[in-house]
Amino acid sequence: MIRIHVLFRALIGCLVWVSVSSVVLAVEVKDLYQASVPVADRTVKARSTAVSNGFLDVLVKVSGSSLIAQQDVIREARSNAERFVVQFGYETREMPAAEEGARPVERTYLNVKYDVAAINQYLRRNGYPIWSSNRPSLTLWLAYDNGRGRKLVGGSAQQNLQALAMVHASRRGLPITFPKYDTRDLSRVSSGDVWGLFTDPVIAASERYQSNAVALVKMNNSGGIVNLNSVVVIDGQEQWWEHSSASLDEAVSDLVDQLADRVGGYYAVVSSQDLGQQVLLDVSGVRNLDDFAGLGEYLNGLIAVRYSFPETVQGAQVRYLVTLENNMQTLVQSFRLDNKLIPVEAPKPVKLSSGESRPLTTSASAMGAATVDESAATADPERITPSASDQGAVEPGVPTVPAPEPTLPVIYYQWQG
Structure with missing residues (x-):
């Protein structure tokens, strides 16, 4: 095992970050x-x-x-x-x-x-x-009735309405995609599905667009009032609402504001005024200097991360001490959104010659973390996994030995670049 500050002295002069192309679901908003x-x-x-x-x-x-x-x-x-x-x-x-x-x-x-x-x-x-510039994409399924019949908005249909929605989406920094409504879409979704706000078939049809959120909207323009019924699905959670606007322009603006507020409310990070939660992040798949530099650049660029410090390197595995702006959930959301770090199972304990098992251990930094017992990690890679000591019964009259201080939670991911 190599302490990372030793590695830095040897490599600091030649580290150059090289971007690695990868398929991600989020969109970089300029x-x-x-x-x-x-x-x-x-x-x-x-x-x-x-x-x-x-x-x-x-x-x-x-x-x-x-x-x-x-x-x-x-x-x-x-x-x-x-x-x-x-x-x-x-x-x-x-x-x-x-x-x-x-x-x-x-x-x-x-x-x-x-x-x-x-x-x-x-x-x-x-x-x-x-809310960071790396933002979730949203597929908007919109059915519009102006009193002359119901129309689906997308593809080559209702392009003025699409353009207006895009203007307001740009104003809010919300990446929006309208369905193509080609034969593939129409074989899975009908206008009745969108108008009726039936989420199941629409979510299934949205998989081709690789969006992080899906919205269904019914817009009815009659009598000078535009009425909207809407639902947005984010990470499987549905949010429903309805509202009315005095004009079509105002209705589109209000709709985009509602969508941006709800998606932003889910992904934006509120910074803590105190020292943020700390976590040990074990990352595998760091095979060369480009991976190492790219991973460090990525972590330091996350809004959810206040500081990240590489503690140890062992082969293609790097352990970081990460101080968060808020909590673990915001960090995991960022990883899931970007798709550059993929959750993996915790390492299995090493078998000793005596047949006993001993967990892999890695020394933590002098920044307050004790020795980390990686065997405490569960098979769920996104679950916080602090190690624990055995708690045996204490006989009467025997002095109680204080339990060791709890270690930092450990999460395990693989770098995709």
């Missing part, structure tokens, strides 16, 4: 810290208002929650939003109309880029969540 805000003109007053509105848009997009707009501390920060600005510029472009056949509207926008570190620091300091 421009999370940028906003594009419509302006009536290019005056200083209009720009100041747009910078304030864009600042709020970015906070909502990065936190994954539109509810923060109602907080007093956010209102105060908006009055001084210019201090977060890095760059701005103007652009004229078309905004798609919701109804088929309607002409797009040309508008002038102020594009603003905000400081990434300052935004993240502000959210953490005020106890708001941060």
Whole structure:
């Protein structure tokens, strides 16, 4: 076994991170810290208002929650939003109309880029969540009735409505995919399934899109009011709601906000003000310097991770001491979403010559972790597995020996790169 600081002295000069392509379910969302805000003109007053509105848009997009707009501390920060600005510029472009056949509207926008570190620091300091740029994809099955018949939105149908939904999805940083509604989809899902919000056949048909979440929406536009009934399924958990909007444009905007709030609420991480939970992460499949560098880069880039420190290396296996921003669940969600670390079973105990079994042990760092007994890990790789000492009966009059301090939980994964 090699202590990792010894390995660093030998290799630090030649470690170069090389990205390794892999198939992942999540989508890397760009421009999370940028906003594009419509302006009536290019005056200083209009720009100041747009910078304030864009600042709020970015906070909502990065936190994954539109509810923060109602907080007093956010209102105060908006009055001084210019201090977060890095760059701005103007652009004229078309905004798609919701109804088929309607002409797009040309508008002038102020594009603003905000400081990434300052935004993240502000959210953490005020106890708001941060949703990483590696985000779950969502397949949206939408049935729309405008009084002239029921239509499925996707493929080549209702492209204006699709384009408008994509604009609002970009505003919230939510990757959305509409079904193709080709022969493969239509052989498994009918318009009645979507309109009736029957989740089972739709979820089965969504497997081809490799999405992390699936939404079914029934949108009925009649009498000037747009009524929506919706359900989103995230990790097998269903969330149902209904709401009404005064126009089709507003209905699409409200729908995307609801979806983003619910998906963001599941995946975004609220940082703890105290020292976060610590866990020992055993990673196998680290076969070369590229794997080692890529794994370290990946762990340090996770919003769920505050610090990660490689403790020991044994062959192709590396043990990290990981300090979390929040709790174990957020870390496991990140791993499951990215698909770069795959859960595996804990190592089996080593057979001694006497026939007895002894678990593999690895020394932990001087950062507070005691010796870790890996045999305490269960076959469930995502379960927290602290080791335990045998608790025997104590005879009367015999001094009680204090039990050893509990060790850190250990989880086992394999690096996929």
